[in-house]
Amino acid sequence: MTLKKTYHMKLTPQRLAILEYLEGNKAHPSASDIYKAVSEKYPMMSFATVYNTLDTLRGKKHVRELSIDSQKKRFDPNLKPHHHLICLECRAITDVHRNFALDLTDSERFGYEITGNHVDFYGVCPKCKRGRRSKI
Amino acid sequence: MTLKKTYHMKLTPQRLAILEYLEGNKAHPSASDIYKAVSEKYPMMSFATVYNTLDTLRGKKHVRELSIDSQKKRFDPNLKPHHHLICLECRAITDVHRNFALDLTDSERFGYEITGNHVDFYGVCPKCKRGRRSKI
DNA sequence: TTATTATGTTATAATCATTCTAAATTAGAA
DNA sequence: TTCTAATTTAGAATGATTATAACATAATAA
Ligand SMILES: [Mn+2]
Ligand SMILES: [Mn+2]
Ligand SMILES: [Zn+2]
Ligand SMILES: [Zn+2]
DSSP, X not given: OHHHHHHOSOOOHHHHHHHHHHTTOOSXXXXXXXXHHHHHHOTTOOHHHHHHHHHHHHHTTSXXXXXXXXXXXXXXXXXXXXXXXXXXXXXXXXXXXXXXXXXXXXXXXTTOEEEEEEEEEEEEOHHHHHHHHHHO | OXXXXXXXXXXXXXXXXXXXXXXXXXXXXXHHHHHHHHHHHOTTOOHHHHHHHHHHHHHTTSSEEEOSOSSXXXXXXXXXXXXXXXXXXXXXXXXXXXXXXXXXXXXHHXXXXXXXXXXXXXXXXXXXXXXXXXXX
């Protein structure tokens, strides 16, 4: 009953499997990552259900949808406000938990009402740096 | 001859039309925005050429590709380092020219070699704020 | 200037992520 | 247990982007 109180949605086996996969997941998986992982354990799972569930979870603010990757949406179950560090070679995404005080002046605001911000740091992850060295 | 020196690529009428459209364009257009605008003047223009040209321009660092919009890539001919202010309702993108000193500590860096950063500010643009009010 | 050719353009097909549809199933309320 | 609105499913549809291969041409050099 506690899960139902938390999520405010019908708890189907499919949804529980997706939630279990997302719980504490720091990899920022895409819909197909989730489908691949979850359908191994639950082969009845449909791709549409992954999309439907992610859409419902996003609507209820249980996951954040990231547009970091222009190929596909990626999803983040970590709801604490935070930023990201992105490897330009392998597209790995790592959390940056720091509160940057980023305020715009009125003239920079252009009449917008600002509700939030997000910083992307770009670079090369340690794994890809190692890979580079071995190719020289 | 000066254009050729600037761009280091064959200058075809199609490319010149695209470059002319992008010159000073602050709207951060998508490939289809560009195709629509340019093919009005140059109806022989193919969609593939828009993609090919954008790819070439990106490779030569004459445009930046933005992944702000998860539906489609958007392109920015403004090469000065800057950040963006995004309307969550109409997806308008406005430039923010300010240099934020955003440095990560070693422990936040996770072994990454950091090459840059980009801040997205989210909010509602003045046009959409007006639209909201009239719907109340 | 003209011929040559590497490069660019085009229509079209292919691909990939995502959304839609409509029929079958089911979680949770009564 | 029964009932029903919500969910799942396979598959089709859509939309952005990329690939293909025949045709055209900008830029180079003779
Ligand atoms: Mn995260
Ligand atoms: Mn810009
Ligand atoms: Zn990497
Ligand atoms: Zn707006």
